[in-house]
Amino acid sequence: MTTSQQRGQQAENWACEYLQAQGFQVLSRNYRLRGGELDLIGRDADYLVFVEVRYRSSEKFGGAVHSISLAKQQRIIRTAQHYLLRYPVDLPCRFDVIAINxxxxxxxxxxxxxx
Structure with missing residues (x-):
C-alpha cells in the first residue's frame, strides 16, 4: 500500500516525464516555503511556468482538475512571488495545472x- 505522499511523488514524476516529452524544461521541483509549495517550475517556450500537479483516484467532487481551491491558488501565487524575488527572470509567467486520474x-x- 502506498501513502498519499508516495502517490503524490509518483504523480509528479509522471508529470515531469510528460512535460519534458512536450518540450518543457524543468528547472526546479518542490520549491517550498512555510506557507506553500510549488510542485514544478519550468520553462515552456518564452514563459516561466509554475505547475501544480494534482492526482485524484476518483472523479467525485470534480476530480483533480477541480481540486484546487481559491486558497490553494493564493498560496501558489504567494510562493511564486517569493521565488521571483529570489530568482528574478525577464519572462512572462503563468500558472499551469497537470491533472492525473x-x-x-x-x-x-x-x-x-x-x-
Whole structure:
C-alpha cells in the first residue's frame, strides 16, 4: 500500500516525464516555503511556468482538475512571488495545472489561473 505522499511523488514524476516529452524544461521541483509549495517550475517556450500537479483516484467532487481551491491558488501565487524575488527572470509567467486520474491520464491545463 502506498501513502498519499508516495502517490503524490509518483504523480509528479509522471508529470515531469510528460512535460519534458512536450518540450518543457524543468528547472526546479518542490520549491517550498512555510506557507506553500510549488510542485514544478519550468520553462515552456518564452514563459516561466509554475505547475501544480494534482492526482485524484476518483472523479467525485470534480476530480483533480477541480481540486484546487481559491486558497490553494493564493498560496501558489504567494510562493511564486517569493521565488521571483529570489530568482528574478525577464519572462512572462503563468500558472499551469497537470491533472492525473487513476488511469494515469494526464491533462495539461495551461494558464489555469491568474494573479
Amino acid at each position: 487513476q488511469a494515469q491520464q494526464i491533462t495539461w491545463i495551461k494558464n489555469a489561473f491568474e494573479i
